[in-house]
Amino acid sequence: MKKQILIFVLLLIGASGYAQNRYFTDHLPLTHPMVYEPMTTPDGVLLNSGPRVIGQKMLDPTLIGNTWYDTQTYNHGNMMNRIYQHADGTIGATWMLMGASGDPDRGTAYNYYDGTTWTGALPHLGNDPNNGFPSYAPWGPTGEIIAHYQYIAGEGPIKILRREIKGQGDWAESVLEPPEGFYSIVWHSMITSGENHEYLHLLALTYDDPYEGLDYAVLYYRSPDGGVTWDIEAEIIDGLSSSDWLTLSSLGYSWAQPVGNTIAFTYGFDYFNGLVFKSTDNGDTWEKIVVYESPFSPLTIPDLTPVYGGGDGTSAIALDSQGGVHVVFGRMLWFYDLAAGGPWYYYPTSTEGMIYWNETMPMLDSTTISTYTLEFLEAGGNLVGWLVGDTAALEIPTDQPNYGVGLTSMPQLGIDAEDNLFLVYAALAPDYFQNPYYFRHIYSNASFDGGTTWNGINDMTDGIVFWYSECVFPGVSPIVDDQVHIIFQEDFTPGTGSGEECFINHMNFSKEFFVGIRDANTPSGFTVTQNYPNPASHSTRVEIRMEKPANVSVSILNLLGNTLRRIDLGKMNSGTNLITIDVSGLSAGMYAYCVEVDGRRATRKMMVQ
16 A cells, blocks of 8 residues: 655655763653543644754665554553564564454454565454454464454453464464453463474453452463463463552553563553563563562552652563563653542653663662653663754643653564664654644664663654654564564554554664764764755755864755755865855745765755745
């Protein structure tokens, strides 16, 4: 399916590398707190951009599918594993799909990369109506497996689809029934482990009636044969029982890719504790690790709390080669006021920060996370993401579409054989604006020393091709070789519920993409100002600030990425250089100007009137 708007060629433009000198947007006010409620679709078509950070690299997305169902996971919840790169370089990917006007209805879509090309999307796996929210994993020596659920009040099962040869053949189906009683099992998350990925591990949430003293319970299942039989069924793991909680959250959990017999998942990271449950014997026994300790117990909630720092309910986890745990989660500010009617209130338009933790670090608390600064997290080596771009005068509307999460959220972690970490997440993009709301983009960061230091933030969806795009719900293949593979959803309206077609993109980039990100402000670095005047009629001026002499050229591009004019300015001196761009003869409209300094490019928008 082709995009039904102008598709921009990704020419001379790519993802921006942000240097490590940080500007924290702690000036963001605590705007009117919001409760969990449906989000409305914003209107408006005026696009307004601000200054951009320089250091661009070229990336190229591949469209692998589409959907009219624009919620890939539940609000303030984690997305299941949706993409996996197999050892032979092939890739399987799944997503939530619904057709225009509900035809086909909600279901699981799938596409397969055979090492050369994506073979074509399958729009609705299985025969059941209204299924979906899939998990994807390898299964057996050469196969693949998908789990999705079909909600039926009091009896909704999880369906397991598997085939022995990935990318070809029919899917065999097994059914995981809920516990006896009036229950459904929903919002599952699945992985496989073992030398040949023969063990299936699944977490699911009970729905309908309360279960074992919990309004909603998280159940653990294990199968040795791809879901045909289960040797552990409907287990409540110690630490997730009614002795610990009154209720549990849908998709508050996220699996790590197993390492040998070590498996692990996160739970929580919201207004209560952030936990890791780790097993070194393939799920027979479990250890509970407290990563973040909330000041309040889920069993004894006070009538009124102060505002305090916690997580936004989204988390990602990876295991290194020694079985060590690495966690990333989104930051959120919370408070509870029973007199105001509850439930928990939060600040999705005022809170930023991607928080990192590993097992060598001390436990986090609300003091470290803080309500007013990111500096405590930075000092502890815990801060790996924040808002980047033109944040100096950022004013976010209180009704900015928020997905029930913070301004930096939806983390996904990949890891390679050398224990290098690759983080992908979605965040508000201050330089991309559709009146009165901001778009979100996909960002990344990486650590090449096991999480001790991080190389710098990249906007993976920077450039002309994504000027008008809302990019959210990233997924990353948990195993990284020489390439990092991600998928994400793209549409053209901030938030959810617009009713428009959405697109599922695949993007891959080399690990070397991150090399040199720290050096974005070294002697080869430069900055480019926004042109003035803007809009321009005859000519406009731009300042180029360079740290050393360099060869400079300026190109004017149309929105198709075509070069209309190119001016070679020769070698220019270090410091501030003022250049004039002639726009006479250009028709009124939106253009881009690209400044190239010794092969590095910075691109900005400009208006001609």
